[in-house]
Amino acid sequence: MKSGILKAEGFLRFFSLGLLALTACLVGLDAQTKEIFFSLERKATFRDLNALLALVYVDSIAAGYNLLQLSKCFFISGFNGNPTGSYKNLAWVFFFLDQMAAYVCFAANLAATQASLLAVTGASQFQWMKICNRYTRFCIQIGGALLCGLIASLVMAVISSISAFNLFRLYSSKQFLVLKGK
Amino acid sequence: MKSGILKAEGFLRFFSLGLLALTACLVGLDAQTKEIFFSLERKATFRDLNALLALVYVDSIAAGYNLLQLSKCFFISGFNGNPTGSYKNLAWVFFFLDQMAAYVCFAANLAATQASLLAVTGASQFQWMKICNRYTRFCIQIGGALLCGLIASLVMAVISSISAFNLFRLYSSKQFLVLKGK
Structure with missing residues (x-):
């Protein structure tokens, strides 16, 4: 039986994986x-x-990372209620990653x-020409890809909040950095 | 008596406030x-x-926001151990902000x-010229400002982790989104 938060995390990771791969391909x-x-x-x-160029590499790597984490969502069946030892360390690692x-x-x-915005507007003071009035179709495809990429980034921000939740819920609400089980 | 985490948050906010103001001025x-x-x-x-232009505005506003939050660190004496009602709502608001x-x-x-990197390297395929070989002193000052700004951004990422900690520690480690006090 998977917990609800793990299901939500798995779904969000799958969603952002798809968007990141789409961005890199586009x-x-x-x-x-x-x-x-x-x-x-x-x-x-x-x-x-x-x-x-950097975007293609980073988004591909991020998609691969999400795939690895997705496998975690399949194989770990959720937090077992004992916030000590390996689970806590793993939660810190996932939080940072x-x-x-x-x-x-x-x-x-x-x-x-x-950079693409500069290609659309140019910078007249620097005599940088607009590029997108010549390569219109190219620019529209890049624009669509960037939209997908930004949505994927927002989803990954939500995922990072979930992993912060998974980590910090282990700690006492009264004392600083003291585990709840103690 | 202030708690340790509130002191740390106040110090970090003060630090990022200074760096953001420095960036905007530089x-x-x-x-x-x-x-x-x-x-x-x-x-x-x-x-x-x-x-x-956007950087100057955003960093000024972020510095003002940190100033407001700093006043919070002075006037609120920390979490009183009762994770219900207004404290919880406030923690959610601070988390999102x-x-x-x-x-x-x-x-x-x-x-x-x-954008500054493009001014340093140019983009030969687009016939965008390098700018920084002509305005060297200008570019060095911008470079220093950007370094300050990026350090300030990292500090603000740490602050956002602290406010995530302040929020999520209120929740149960066993059930999803159930407050600890219940």
Whole structure:
């Protein structure tokens, strides 16, 4: 019998896993070729911007991490009521890993969003041209991918709150960092 | 008598308040003028990049938020052991506010870092020029400010963990979302 919170965590992890994989695929497979002169062609891919390259790697790794954690949701049948020893240590490890995963994933998505925003607006003071009026289809696909990625980041923030809940509920509400069982 | 966790929270809030204010000042007061032609001058300020403008606003607001929360650390003398009613609701509000502040602050600093990184490296595929070889002193000051801002973001992530601790320790370790006192 799985507990409700473990089911919720499993569902959220599955959801964010899907969104992260979708983001990585949408960005990684996006390409558009444009003719600049009569025979000279330029192909826009995600490798043109370092932020998009980083996004593909980070989101793939985060998807893999969520897959590993999903297997945990299948094999562990929930907290058995004894907040000592290995369960507590494991809860601390998951807490740190989930916090890190949430912030790193959020960071990668935001950096890519910022770089893409510059490609849409340009920066006239720096004479950086707009790119998206030339590679429109490419930019729309990137935009969709970034939306998926940001939703996945929000879901991972919720997951990190759940793992904080799983850890901190073990502690006494009256004394600082004293376990409840004691 | 203040509890240890409240003291730690107050210290961390004071620290991040100082760093956030420093970041906003360093970015906001940064300016460098360069001669382009014989009499034509160009002044680089934080208004040239939207991400830096957003950073100044967000970091100022986050510093103000931390100031408000600091006053809480002074006037509330800690959790009195009764996890019902107003204390629990307040803990939920602080939890959400702190999580939001941490992510928004992190987002603003990262977006500014990404945009500044593009100013350092340029993007040759898009014919975006490097800016920092011309406005070197300006860029170094921005770099220092971003470092302060990222440290402040990490401190705010720790603060949000503390407020998660303050909230979730109220709940039972055996049942889902059942208060301990019941």
